[in-house]
Amino acid sequence: MTDPGVTAWTDRVRTAYEEQRTPLWRAILVWSGSPEVADEAVAEAFAQLLRRGDGVRDPAAWVWSVAFKVARGELGRHRARAERTAELAEVDDLAGAPDRLPDEAIDLLRAVRQLSDQQRAVVALVDASGHSAASAAEVLDTTAATVRVQLMRARRRLRTLLEPDEAAAVPSRGAARGVGGSGNDVEEQR
Amino acid sequence: MNDDRRVAARFRVLERLEAPDDWAGVVERAERGTVLSIGGRSRRPRSGRARVVAVAAAALVVVVAAVAIAVGVGRDGRREPDLIRTGPSTTTTTEAESVDADDVFGRSWVAVEVRVDGEVQALHPAGGLALMRVGDGGPGRVYFSDLTCDQRFEGALVDGVWTPERAGPAVACNPGDDPRSAWVEGLTSGPVQVTVEGSRLALVGGGVEIDLRENEGRMDRGGSWVVESIEAGGEARPVVSVGAGDPITFLMVDGFVGFSGGCSNAMATAFPPEAARIATERSGYQESGCAGVTDPAQVEQFEWLVEFLEAEPLAYDDEGRLVLWTDDARIELVVESASPDGPAGPDVDAGPVEGDPDPADPNDLDPTVLPFAADEGVAGVQVVASVEVDGVTRAPAPGWLGGPVLIDSRTPGRVRIVGCQVYESTVTWSDPVLTADAFELVEDGDCSDDAAVQEERLRVALVDGLTISPRVPDERGIGLTATAAGLRVDLLPSVAVWEARRECRENGASGVEIVTSSLWNEPGDALVVDAAGGAVADPVPLVDGRASVPSVPGSARSVVVRLAGTDLPIGAAPITSTTATSTCR
Numbered sequence: 034m035t036d037p038g039v040t041a042w043t044d045r046v047r048t049a050y051e052e053q054r055t056p057l058w059r060a061i062l063v064w065s066g067s068p069e070v071a072d073e074a075v076a077e078a079f080a081q082l083l084r085r086g087d088g089v090r091d092p093a094a095w096v097w098s099v100a101f102k103v104a105r106g107e108l109g110r111h112r113a114r115a116e117r118t119a120e121l122a123e124v125d126d127l128a129g130a131p132d133r134l135p136d137e138a139i140d141l142l143r144a145v146r147q148l149s150d151q152q153r154a155v156v157a158l159v160d161a162s163g164h165s166a167a168s169a170a171e172v173l174d175t176t177a178a179t180v181r182v183q184l185m186r187a188r189r190r191l192r193t194l195l196e197p198d199e200a201a202a203v204p205s206r207g208a209a210r211g212v213g214g215s216g217n218d219v220e221e222q223r
Numbered sequence: 224m225n226d227d228r229r230v231a232a233r234f235r236v237l238e239r240l241e242a243p244d245d246w247a248g249v250v251e252r253a254e255r256g257t258v259l260s261i262g263g264r265s266r267r268p269r270s271g272r273a274r275v276v277a278v279a280a281a282a283l284v285v286v287v288a289a290v291a292i293a294v295g296v297g298r299d300g301r302r303e304p305d306l307i308r309t310g311p312s313t314t315t316t317t318e319a320e321s322v323d324a325d326d327v328f329g330r331s332w333v334a335v336e337v338r339v340d341g342e343v344q345a346l347h348p349a350g351g352l353a354l355m356r357v358g359d360g361g362p363g364r365v366y367f368s369d370l371t372c373d374q375r376f377e378g379a380l381v382d383g384v385w386t387p388e389r390a391g392p393a394v395a396c397n398p399g400d401d402p403r404s405a406w407v408e409g410l411t412s413g414p415v416q417v418t419v420e421g422s423r424l425a426l427v428g429g430g431v432e433i434d435l436r437e438n439e440g441r442m443d444r445g446g447s448w449v450v451e452s453i454e455a456g457g458e459a460r461p462v463v464s465v466g467a468g469d470p471i472t473f474l475m476v477d478g479f480v481g482f483s484g485g486c487s488n489a490m491a492t493a494f495p496p497e498a499a500r501i502a503t504e505r506s507g508y509q510e511s512g513c514a515g516v517t518d519p520a521q522v523e524q525f526e527w528l529v530e531f532l533e534a535e536p537l538a539y540d541d542e543g544r545l546v547l548w549t550d551d552a553r554i555e556l557v558v559e560s561a562s563p564d565g566p567a568g569p570d571v572d573a574g575p576v577e578g579d580p581d582p583a584d585p586n587d588l589d590p591t592v593l594p595f596a597a598d599e600g601v602a603g604v605q606v607v608a609s610v611e612v613d614g615v616t617r618a619p620a621p622g623w624l625g626g627p628v629l630i631d632s633r634t635p636g637r638v639r640i641v642g643c644q645v646y647e648s649t650v651t652w653s654d655p656v657l658t659a660d661a662f663e664l665v666e667d668g669d670c671s672d673d674a675a676v677q678e679e680r681l682r683v684a685l686v687d688g689l690t691i692s693p694r695v696p697d698e699r700g701i702g703l704t705a706t707a708a709g710l711r712v713d714l715l716p717s718v719a720v721w722e723a724r725r726e727c728r729e730n731g732a733s734g735v736e737i738v739t740s741s742l743w744n745e746p747g748d749a750l751v752v753d754a755a756g757g758a759v760a761d762p763v764p765l766v767d768g769r770a771s772v773p774s775v776p777g778s779a780r781s782v783v784v785r786l787a788g789t790d791l792p793i794g795a796a797p798i799t800s801t802t803a804t805s806t807c808r
Contacts, residue, residue: 043250050246058242063234075242080252137236160234188230195233 039086046083049092054079056162057097061104063157066142068133070111074104097172101154144194152187155180160188338432339409385415385426448473448545448556455527455552463524471528473556482528494538501536501547 054075061071078100082092089095134142145153151173158169159180166180173180336343378387387410415428424435450471453460465471473482480494480501494501531554536547545556647665 047246050249054244055240055242059237059240062240063237072243072245076245076249076252079249083249083253134240135236138240141233141236156234160231161237191230191233195230 042086043083046079046092049082049096050079053093053096057100060097060157060162060164061100063142063145063161064101064153065104065108066146067108067111070104070107073107074100077103094168094171097158098174101172141195144191147194148187148190149183151175152183152190155183156187156191159184335436336434340430380417383417385417385428387411387413387415448558451544451555451557453552453554457551460527460552463518463520465521465524471524480532501532501538 057078058071058075061074062068065071065074078096081099081103082089082096085095145156148156154173155169158164158172159166164172166184170180378385409429409431410426410433412429415426418425418427426433426435450462450473453462462471471482473480531547531549531552534549534552536549536552536554538545538547545558547554547556
């Protein structure tokens with residue numbers, strides 16, 4: 034006979050899976066640039082959640098955090114394999130992405146890949162998945178202030194990468210406001 | 224649409240993408256019992272034979288590690304104190320139910336007395352210990368530190384018992400000089416009972432008893448501190464000069480710490496004197512790069528320092544040194560100039576000048592010489608508003624991205640409120656009343672509700688019959704206070720950014736040339752020559768960080784040269800220029 038507690042936990046994880054699977058997958062996709070890594074990380078994170086049982090107080094928060102850690106390991110494994118087998122093209126060309134994603138998404142992922150690791154993580158969580166800075170900070174085990182700063186930097190860089198002409202034409206906000214006459218930005222984290 | 228929103232909109236392409244629904248695969252994985260795949264250690268379930276081999280190999284690793292611990296020898300033949308005594312951790316996602324964790328973690332503790340098997344141990348005077356929580360409810364890390372050895376151990380605090388799980392890397396550890404080997408080993412060999420009572424902490428376990436006191440408030444952190452050394456990942460990191468041979472200087476004023484990274488890059492963040500940790504909740508930074516010349520090493524160092532401070536390093540004093548340290552890096556600073564009574568910065572003053580007014584005494588100042596009351600009114604001055612609403616100080620007032628609200632009057636006759644929104648108005652200055660027409664919204668920002676509400680109150684206060692009176696907030700400078708219903712606005716001009724005094728007159732010089740690498744050197748910035756806090760000469764334009772003051776007021780034996788018209792990233796916290804030299808001529 035099935036343990037009612039186990040069934041209830043399974044149902045709870047299933048619900049979380051339905052709700053979180055796609056935004057989580059998108060976030061991992063943006064961070065890693067690889068649909069394969071995203072597939073693996075999402076599946077593995079929910080499998081681990083299922084195994085842990087109801088000791089996890091906030092399954093949704095838990096699975097986001099673990100999925101990123103799994104993805105980090107997966108990405109490292111992909112890269113190591115590519116280096117071993119000289120499959121550099123796999124790394125360079127966003128593993129598995131061209132076959133599964135529209136061109137517009139590919140362009141976006143290529144731009145995101147030029148960001149730092151932490152910047153990729155924050156845009157993945159905030160811009161791709163709708164997290165607040167505070168909740169993104171929980172996932173990344175950092176502070177909301179750090180998320181905001183990294184997000185600002187990432188967006189600035191992405192603007193240059195995605196819209197190089199416009200980025201060159203538009204002065205920085207600091208300059209426009211006279212905050213920094215030489216183009217300075219006085220930024221503040223909240 | 225603003226820039227951020229435009230970039231964010233590019234991510235909408237992802238809305239067309241759906242994750243594959245493979246719930247059955249998830250369940251199958253769970254039932255297979257896949258080994259945790261965290262942090263690059265992902266492993267597929269192995270076949271039966273492979274699993275036996277793997278388990279045997281893992282066991283061998285553990286045995287070898289245990290033997291190494293037992294004999295106290297690492298791979299290089301030296302003692303390796305960071306080996307695991309309780310076996311390897313199998314997960315990094317322990318959900319510890321920490322009891323009274325808030326009373327323990329995030330504070331810095333200094334060992335007062337350590338007893339091993341009842342025998343008192345020798346301690347380095349700066350021997351410290353900090354307990355840091357990693358994530359909410361996650362495992363706690365315990366950091367040990369002294370001059371000769373940083374050693375980090377991680378464990379979970381559950382029901383007042385800290386159980387070591389694994390050790391992090393030892394940083395700068397010299398086993399031969401480390402007097403703490405015995406108690407470190409004891410402490411990390413088994414469960415440790417943790418008790419906290421106020422500012423006292425006791426750890427008992429593994430035959431060791433340690434009494435600690437909280438490491439706070441022991442050091443005057445005002446003034447300027449020069450970076451003496453940087454260490455990252457256990458290795459020395461070169462310190463790149465930020466100017467013409469200038470060291471990196473951390474300036475600590477009014478509960479904030481700021482530094483210049485060169486090329487006009489700067490950061491400031493909260494660091495209350497009593498705090499054991501730098502905070503990033505109220506931090507800001509400025510990136511402007513070098514005009515046409517970028518030193519990659521400076522830029523890289525600036526980025527590194529920002530990241531370091533954003534990691535909210537713990538701080539402790541070590542016989543006059545200030546040590547800031549995070550999980551994998553530390554910075555040691557030595558005091559350059561302590562200034563408990565005023566802003567930090569170079570001060571070569573020869574003392575008060577007879578007959579000069581006392582800048583600390585409002586009654587001893589002639590309002591007509593105050594910068595704001597001069598004929599030019601507030602033109603040429605940009606100030607930072609420290610806002611008090613209904614008796615509650617809201618400084619720094621929230622502005623764009625949380626930055627301070629700036630009252631920018633650098634265009635004669637016009638005043639701009641530069642915050643989250645930007646408002647502009649025509650003003651008429653007739654000492655001591657500033658009359659402003661209605662402020663127009665000239666730039667719409669992406670405000671939070673709180674920021675918008677406060678700025679609206681500020682705008683209304685400035686328009687609706689506001690009287691601004693000259694005042695002297697403290698000895699640091701001259702400011703204005705505006706009051707309206709429920710609102711008080713302190714406008715603190717940035718004249719206190721830095722101060723350098725020279726007895727040029729006494730040396731027969733008629734002028735003084737100032738060269739500065741001010742953090743906030745903007746077009747429109749000017750130097751104000753002030754005869755020891757009294758007579759203010761016309762502002763002298765500051766061009767490329769350089770200004771030549773043609774003459775010193777005849778009545779002055781010494782001059783105070785201040786930088787005016789600057790931005791501050793943090794409300795009323797004056798960020799002092801790192802370097803300024805003055806030459807009589």
